[in-house]
Amino acid sequence: MYINKTFFREMAKVLFSALVTLFGLLILTFFIARLLPIDPVLAVVGEQASEAAYERARQDLGLDKSLFQQLILYLQNIVQGDLGQSFLTRNDIVDDLKRVFPATIELATTATIIGVLIGVPLGTWAAAKQDGWPDHVARFLGVLGHSVPAFWLGMIALLIFYAKLGVVPGPGRVDDIYYGLVTQQTGLILVDSLMQGQIEVFRNAVSHLILPATVLGIFSVANISRMTRNFVLAELRQEYVTTARVKGMDMRTIIIRQVLPNTFVSLITVIALQLGALLEGAVLTETIFGWPGLGLYMKNSLLNADTNAVLGGTLLVGVTFILLNTGADALYRILDPRARN
Amino acid sequence: MNRSANDGMNNLIEVENLRVSFRTRLGEESEVLHGISFNVGHEKLGIVGESGSGKSITARSILRIMPPGSSTTADSISFKGRELTTLSEKEMCKFRGKHISMIMQDPKYSLNPTMRIGDQIAEMLRLHTKIGKKEALDRSLAALESVHMRDPERVMRAYPLELSGGMGQRVMIAMMLITAPGLLIADEPTSALDVSVQLQILSLLDELVTKSNMGLMFISHALHMVSSFCDRVIVMYKGNIVETCAASELANATHPYTRRLLDATETI
Amino acid sequence: MNVKSTIEWLVSDEPQSARQAWLGQLFIGFRAFQQNVLGMTGLGIVLGIIIIAALAPVIAPYAPDAQDLSHRLEPSSAQHWLGTDEFGRDIFSRIIYGTTYTLQFVTLVIVAIAPIGLLIGVTAAYAGGVVDHILMRITDIFLSFPRLILALAFVATLGPGLGNAMIAIVLTAWPPYARVARAEALRIRNSDFISAAKIAGAPPRRIVLGHIVPLCIPTIIVRGSLDMGSIILTAASLGFLGLGAQPPQPEWGAMISAGRQYFLEQWWISTIPGIAICIATIGFNLLGDGLRDVLDPKYR
Numbered sequence: 068m069y070i071n072k073t074f075f076r077e078m079a080k081v082l083f084s085a086l087v088t089l090f091g092l093l094i095l096t097f098f099i100a101r102l103l104p105i106d107p108v109l110a111v112v113g114e115q116a117s118e119a120a121y122e123r124a125r126q127d128l129g130l131d132k133s134l135f136q137q138l139i140l141y142l143q144n145i146v147q148g149d150l151g152q153s154f155l156t157r158n159d160i161v162d163d164l165k166r167v168f169p170a171t172i173e174l175a176t177t178a179t180i181i182g183v184l185i186g187v188p189l190g191t192w193a194a195a196k197q198d199g200w201p202d203h204v205a206r207f208l209g210v211l212g213h214s215v216p217a218f219w220l221g222m223i224a225l226l227i228f229y230a231k232l233g234v235v236p237g238p239g240r241v242d243d244i245y246y247g248l249v250t251q252q253t254g255l256i257l258v259d260s261l262m263q264g265q266i267e268v269f270r271n272a273v274s275h276l277i278l279p280a281t282v283l284g285i286f287s288v289a290n291i292s293r294m295t296r297n298f299v300l301a302e303l304r305q306e307y308v309t310t311a312r313v314k315g316m317d318m319r320t321i322i323i324r325q326v327l328p329n330t331f332v333s334l335i336t337v338i339a340l341q342l343g344a345l346l347e348g349a350v351l352t353e354t355i356f357g358w359p360g361l362g363l364y365m366k367n368s369l370l371n372a373d374t375n376a377v378l379g380g381t382l383l384v385g386v387t388f389i390l391l392n393t394g395a396d397a398l399y400r401i402l403d404p405r406a407r408n
Numbered sequence: 409m410n411r412s413a414n415d416g417m418n419n420l421i422e423v424e425n426l427r428v429s430f431r432t433r434l435g436e437e438s439e440v441l442h443g444i445s446f447n448v449g450h451e452k453l454g455i456v457g458e459s460g461s462g463k464s465i466t467a468r469s470i471l472r473i474m475p476p477g478s479s480t481t482a483d484s485i486s487f488k489g490r491e492l493t494t495l496s497e498k499e500m501c502k503f504r505g506k507h508i509s510m511i512m513q514d515p516k517y518s519l520n521p522t523m524r525i526g527d528q529i530a531e532m533l534r535l536h537t538k539i540g541k542k543e544a545l546d547r548s549l550a551a552l553e554s555v556h557m558r559d560p561e562r563v564m565r566a567y568p569l570e571l572s573g574g575m576g577q578r579v580m581i582a583m584m585l586i587t588a589p590g591l592l593i594a595d596e597p598t599s600a601l602d603v604s605v606q607l608q609i610l611s612l613l614d615e616l617v618t619k620s621n622m623g624l625m626f627i628s629h630a631l632h633m634v635s636s637f638c639d640r641v642i643v644m645y646k647g648n649i650v651e652t653c654a655a656s657e658l659a660n661a662t663h664p665y666t667r668r669l670l671d672a673t674e675t676i
Numbered sequence: 677m678n679v680k681s682t683i684e685w686l687v688s689d690e691p692q693s694a695r696q697a698w699l700g701q702l703f704i705g706f707r708a709f710q711q712n713v714l715g716m717t718g719l720g721i722v723l724g725i726i727i728i729a730a731l732a733p734v735i736a737p738y739a740p741d742a743q744d745l746s747h748r749l750e751p752s753s754a755q756h757w758l759g760t761d762e763f764g765r766d767i768f769s770r771i772i773y774g775t776t777y778t779l780q781f782v783t784l785v786i787v788a789i790a791p792i793g794l795l796i797g798v799t800a801a802y803a804g805g806v807v808d809h810i811l812m813r814i815t816d817i818f819l820s821f822p823r824l825i826l827a828l829a830f831v832a833t834l835g836p837g838l839g840n841a842m843i844a845i846v847l848t849a850w851p852p853y854a855r856v857a858r859a860e861a862l863r864i865r866n867s868d869f870i871s872a873a874k875i876a877g878a879p880p881r882r883i884v885l886g887h888i889v890p891l892c893i894p895t896i897i898v899r900g901s902l903d904m905g906s907i908i909l910t911a912a913s914l915g916f917l918g919l920g921a922q923p924p925q926p927e928w929g930a931m932i933s934a935g936r937q938y939f940l941e942q943w944w945i946s947t948i949p950g951i952a953i954c955i956a957t958i959g960f961n962l963l964g965d966g967l968r969d970v971l972d973p974k975y976r
C-alpha cells in the first residue's frame with residue numbers, strides 16, 4: 068500500500084469526482100421529473116378537488132415557485148432523506164426502498180459471485196488456449212449474454228426447472244409457510260436467517276435463490292469471462308511475460324503467478340460495473356420470479372404512473388452505481404503500484 | 409585469448425539453416441528469416457542490422473519464445489553439443505534461463521510492474537535450483553551487489569517503476585546472470601537508456617562476461633557500438649546474414665550493405 | 677488490368693495515391709471480413725431479416741391482427757405453423773410482421789443517436805478546455821446509470837408507447853458515442869494535416885465539418901453496429917414491461933409479455949418471440965463484431 072501525500076490527493080480527486088457526478092445525477096432526476104406531461108398536483112388531490120384545495124396542494128408541492136427554487140427545495144428534501152411519498156403504497160419512498168432493495172442486493176450479489184467463480188477461470192483458460200474449447204465456450208456465452216433477453220431466459224428456466232422438472236420452488240424469496248419467521252435485520256434473508264439460527268428458512272431461501280441467481284449469473288459469467296480473456300490477452304503481450312519465459316517459467320505458471328495477479332485490479336472495476344449492470348437485469352427478472360425487490364417495485368410503480376417512486380428507484384440505482392465505481396477506483400489506486408506513476 | 413570464429417570445439421551454440429515465417433493478414437506465409445547459420449563461442453558476438461532485419465527474431469527463435477502465428481524450422485540448433493530442436497516444451501523450460509538467458513531493450517516493460525524486484529530475482533533462482541525462499545532472497549541481494557547497484561536493500565523491496573532505466577537494466581542483468589548461464593543474449597540492451605548510462609551498462613556487461621568466460625550475443629542497430637564493444641560481428645539484412653567478420657576487420661568489409669552502414673556511421 | 681494485377685495494385689505496400697491506399701484498405705478489410713465466418717453469418721441473418729420485413733405481407737399467411745377466437749391458444753399445426761395466441765392470431769405472421777417494428781426501431785434510434793453523439797464528442801474535442809470538461813462531465817453522469825433504468829425513468833415521465841420508448845433510448849444511449857467521437861476527434865485534431873489546414877487559414881467550421889467529422893464516421897459506424905443488438909434488447913425489454921410497443925402491435929417483447937399468463941400451459945406464445953429476438957440480436961451482434969474487427973485497427 069502506498070499511503071503518502073500523492074495518495075491522499077488522488078483519493079480526494081476520486082471523491083470529488085464522485086460528488087460532482089452525484090450532484091449531476093440529482094439535477095438530472097429533477098429535470099426528468101419536470102418533464103412530466105401530467106399535472107402532479109392533480110395526481111395528489113384528484114380530479115374533483117376544489118380550486119382552493121388545488122392551490123394549497125400546489126403550494127405544498129412548491130410548484131408555485133421558480134424552477135431554481137424548486138430545485139433547491141428538491142435537493143434539500145433529498146439531503147434530509149425525503150424522496151416524497153409513493154402514490155401507490157402511500158409510504159415514504161425511502162422506507163419502501165429500504166424494504167425492497169436488500170432483496171435485489173442479495174440476488175445481484177449472488178449472481179456476481181457465480182460470475183466471478185466461473186467467469187474468471189473460464190476467461191483465463193480461454194485466453195491461454197486461444198481457439199481451444201474453453202475459448203469457444205466463453206465466446207458462445209458472450210454471444211448469449213448479449214443476445215438473449217434476461218426476462219425471457221428467466222421464463223424458460225422457470226418453465227423447465229419449476230413447471231416441468233419441479234426441482235426448484237416457485238416465485239418469491241421463501242415459501243409462504245416460512246414467511247415472517249425471520250425478522251428483518253440486514254434485509255438479506257440468507258444472512259438474517261443464519262443469524263437467527265433458522266436453518267430451515269435458510270435452506271428454503273437458498274432453494275428459491277438458485278434459479279434467479281443462476282439466470283442472472285449467466286449474464287455475469289458471459290461478461291466477466293470476456294473481460295478476463297481480454298485482460299489476460301493484453302497482459303500476455305507485455306514484455307515481462309517474455310522475461311518470465313526467458314527465465315524458464317512455463318506458460319501455465321506465468322499466467323497463474325504473474326499475469327492473473329496483474330489483471331485483478333482491472334477485474335475489480337469490471338466486477339463492480341457488473342454488479343451495477345445486474346441491478347438492471349434484476350429489474351427485468353424479478354418480475355418473472357416474483358422476487359420482491361427493487362425491480363418488482365419499480366415495475367409496479369411504472370405501471371401505475373407512480374413517477375416519484377420510479378425516480379426514487381432510479382436515483383438509488385444511480386447512487387449505487389457511483390458508489391461501486393468510486394469504490395473500484397479507490398481500490399485500484401490502493402492496490403496497484405502502477406497507479407502511482 | 410585467441411577467439412577464433414571457426415573453432416568448433418569452443419562453440420557454445422551452433423545454428424544451422426534457421427528459418428522463421430509469419431502468417432500475414434491475407435493468410436499467406438511470409439518468411440522473415442531465410443535459413444541462416446552461425447555460431448557463438450566464448451566471445452562477444454555482435455549482431456547488427458536495421459530494424460526488421462531479423463536480429464531479435466534470431467534470438468527469440470533460438471530460445472523458442474516466438475509469438476503464436478509464427479513457425480520456426482532449423483536443421484540444427486545445438487548448445488554445447490546438445491540438440492535443442494528436439495527438446496520438448498517442458499525440457500525447453502528447464503533449459504531457458506539456466507543455460508541461455510536474455511536481457512531486453514526497456515527494463516520499464518521487461519520487469520513485472522507489480523512484483524517487488526527481490527521477488528523477481530529470487531524467482532529466477534528458485535525455478536532452477538532447489539533452495540528456500542530466504543536463501544534465494546539472500547543470493548538475490550548478492551546478485552544486486554555484483555552489478556554494483558547502489559542501496560541494494562532498498563532496491564530489493566522496490567517496484568520496477570521506482571527505478572531509473574539504468575537501475576532497471578542492472579536488475580535485469582543481475583537476474584539473468586544469477587543462474588550462471590553459458591550464453592547471454594542482450595537484445596538492444598542500451599537503446600532505451602541515456603547516453604551516459606549506456607556506457608556504464610556496456611562496461612558492466614563487459615566485466616561480467618569476461619569474468620565468467622561466458623558467451624554474449626549482443627544485438628544492436630548501432631554499428632559503431634558493436635564494432636568497438638564486440639570481438640566479432642554478424643551483419644544482417646532482410647533476414648539474411650550478409651557479413652561475418654572480426655570486429656577489427658570490419659573496415660575491410662566488402663558487402664555493399666555493410667559498406668553503407670559503415671559510411672553512415674562515419675558521417676555521424 | 678486482369679484480376680491478379682488488380683489485387684496486387686490494391687495490396688501494394690507502396691500505394692501511389694491516397695485513393696489507392698484507401699481502396700487497398702477497403703479491399704483488405706473486405707477480404708478480412710469475408711474470411712470472418714461469424715461476421716458473414718451475422719450479415720446473412722441481418723439481410724434475411726431485412727428481406728423478411730420488406731416482404732412481410734407476401735410471406736405472412738395471415739394479417740398480424742386477424743383474430744380467430746375459435747382457434748385460441750392452439751399449438752403448431754398445418755394452418756398455424758407456430759400456433760396461435762390468446763386471440764387466435766397466427767403467431768408466425770405476427771413474428772414476420774414483428775421484424776418491421778424491430779428494424780424501424782433500431783434504424784430510427786441509431787439515425788438519431790449517431791449525429792447527437794458525433795456533435796457532442798467532436799465539439800468537446802475541438803473546443804477543449806471548459807466546454808470539453810462540462811460536456812464530458814454530463815456524459816459521465818448519463819453513463820452512471822444503467823441504460824435501461826434511465827430509460828425507465830424517462831418513459832415513466834413521458835408515458836408508455838413505441839415513440840416514447842424510442843425517445844427514451846435515444847436520450848440514454850448517446851453518451852458512448854460522444855466518448856468515442858471525442859477520442860477519435862482528439863486524435864485527428866492533433867494530426868499534421870489539420871495543422872496544415874489551420875495554417876492555410878481554413879475556418880474552424882470547415883475544419884470540423886470537412887475534415888474531422890468525416891474521419892470520425894467509421895468509428896461511429898462500428899460503435900453503432902455493436903450497439904444495435906443491445907438496442908433491440910432494450911426495446912424488447914421496454915415492450916415486455918408494457919412501456920414500449922402496446923398491444924395489439926406485434927412487437928416481440930410485448931408478445932412475450934402478453935403470453936406470460938398462459939406460459940406454463942401454452943409455452944410457445946412467449947417462447948417463439950423470444951427466439952426471434954435472440955436470432956435478431958445475434959445477427960446484429962455478429963455483424964457488429966465482424967465490422968469492428970475489420971474497421972477498428974485496435975482489434976486487428
